[in-house]
Amino acid sequence: QVQLKESGPGLVAPSQSLSITCTVSGFSLTSYDISWIRQPPGKGLEWLGVIWTGGGTNYNSAFMSRLSISKDNSKSQVFLKMNSLQTDDTAIYYCVRSSSYDAMDYWGQGTSVTVSS
């Protein structure tokens, strides 16, 4: 069955970088786009960016200067890297699959990231 699972550091110090890995199963990264979405505690959903089947990317301009998304198709892994984290980057980070009809049909469980010294 389709699964996405994020793994992250949990705690990041201010000004440091964040790296999260999304490992997928049940489908190929060469067939589906993957987005990263985050949700601050008690707040709504914010789309960060997408990596397309061919490896191209599109980023939310609010994060473009410090966000990078990449993938390794052979390992079924997608990577998020965000630099210069601040306390307002504290959130649950989700990796999400886009369906063939472009809506987001499968979500990972999310990984909680706290930015604190």
Place this chain on the structure above:
Amino acid sequence: DIVMSQSPSSLAVSVGEKVTMSCKSSQSLLYSSNQKNYLAWYQQKPGQSPKLLIYWASTRESGVPDRFTGSGSGTDFTLTISSVKAEDLAVYYCQQYYSYPFTFGSGTKLEIK
């Protein structure tokens, strides 16, 4: 960026009641070449990841109960729950996937009286 606005921000209903919530976009989500509205609805229950309910504004995702109905076109959309169940306690988000960056509404929190 396309701005998505949802109302109300919260509502409380009794089991069995009908619920309607609104989502408006700052520009049309209707793609002229295929006449599809690039609008989705998600349900997020407490402590869970969001779940896709509706895509193309009115198509129910597989397995979604038929008490959930999406409607609307262009810039105005509605999610209706025909007869609320206790398990429908959740926050409901609309999202446009017409253009990047994808954007979400701020959500409607459904509470059960």
